[in-house]
Amino acid sequence: MKRSVYTHVRARVSLAIALRTATANGTSVDRKLSGASGTNEWYQSAALIVHAGTITDGTHAITLQVSDDNATWGAAPAADLQGSLPSIVAADDDKLYEVGYIGNARYLRAVTTVSGTTTGGIYGAVILLGFPNVLPISRT
Template sequence: MTLYDRTLTKVSLAPAVATNGTLNGTAVDRGVNGGMQGAMLVVSTGVITDGSHAVTIQDSADGSTGWTAVAAGLLQGSAPTVVAANDGTVFEVGIGLTRRYLRAVVVTSGATDGGLIGCHFLLTAPRFAPVARS
């Protein structure tokens, strides 16, 4: 079996220009294929003109309520704070077992023009493989 058979990529925050305020990503369900045991957040940037863009990872039991930050002890690495020096950069953060749903959140401050940021989750280690693609 290949990596393709054991991994899914899901968009939480489609690439968008982040300006002052909060961008909440969409919920990503870890429950597919009987449950995906591994997860990693991939943050990619385009041009970051200004501002500070703090990325966090939240989880929820139902995907719509009760969103809370994933504890730092469950992360491999740390969620980035993106600044102008991070044009064209990719950040990766491993995530231990959490509640079923994940989302990325970007909180931007001090921006006039902001910056382009996208957040995707790689889900892996399914209980049943190969993974079903939809």
């Protein structure tokens, strides 16, 4: 089988693209998924991808939170991050940010902490999962 991103990588929305004027927790993303054939896919690596649209005011600090039980959340340790978590401001229209995660937590989510906004900004965040233990990955 030819190697391709489609058969090796999965993307999951954590923060839906929206106009944001307030702090919000993203949807959790599980790094262990059940495939169609009954296999359990475990993704060894992940990345947080943030796409900023139009930012009119305020500061929108994006963090990555991790959890082992999908209930108790904490900030991803700096030692487990590759790159820098962004703080998006009005000068950051239409920018893309990528932050790698090399830790072992099962659940991940993006969080935005917003300050100084009246009209806010449009952006979203995706968790990209890679290096699965089962190939090719199931698309069901």
